[in-house]
Amino acid sequence: QKEVEQDPGPLSVPEGAIVSLNCTYSNSAFQYFMWYRQYSRKGPELLMYTYSSGNKEDGRFTAQVDKSSKYISLFIRDSQPSDSATYLCAMSAHLDSNYQLIWGAGTKLIIKP
Amino acid sequence: DTEVTQTPKHLVMGMTNKKSLKCEQHMGHRAMYWYKQKAKKPPELMFVYSYEKLSINESVPSRFSPECPNSSLLNLHLHALQPEDSALYLCASSQVIRAAARGYTFGSGTRLTVV
DSSP states (O other): OOSEEOOOOOEEEETTOOEEEEEEEOOTTOOEEEEEEEOTTSOOEEEEEEESSEEEEETTEEEEEETTTTEEEEEESSOOGGGOEEEEEEEEOOOSTTOOOEEOOOEEEEEEO | OOOEEEEOSEEEEOTTOEEEEEEEEOSOOOEEEEEEEOTTSOOEEEEEEETTEEEEEOSOOTTEEEEEEETTEEEEEEESOOGGGOEEEEEEEESSGGGGGGOOEEOOOEEEEEO
16 A cells, blocks of 8 residues: 555546545654645646645635545635646655655646636 | 756757756755656655755666755766656755755756657
């Protein structure tokens, strides 16, 4: 079993829909949770960062962390064709010098006009 | 300036060539990273530099040789690569290693093809 599981998709939704992207994880020590967006042939771009449990909102994007279920989500409201990209979750447990991010496989999202 | 700049954007090299990838950031970040990303896969960590010193080497073959000449520059020297090394090579930075838990800034990458 991988440490972080993420459905690779593709997930195809109509413009204006609410999108839900999810990751599950097995390591209860993870404390830092991130969502990156990656357009084709570009580097990943940090969208949201959350520490421990709870919600965080930034414009049309909401990140949720449920540590009891080991489940994180990214919601996109009023989805736009420009949101079409691959969304990667990443998480971390340590803040010492041996720090490392653990990545999900990425979900390809397609927003149809 | 909140960018990480990578050059070249594309590179085609033969298996006997020597080439270098370059990464530059002017955000004052003191941790810099090289990642390799194959198609439809997440990035794989290769090297981490902290305050210009190599901190982590993820068992990368010696045909990849990193260098950090100063706090703004990171190079990746390539020699005798194999076709399976073809990938997107990403540079990233964070304020310090501990700050990476709050996210990196990535460059756009160098798309490398080994023929």
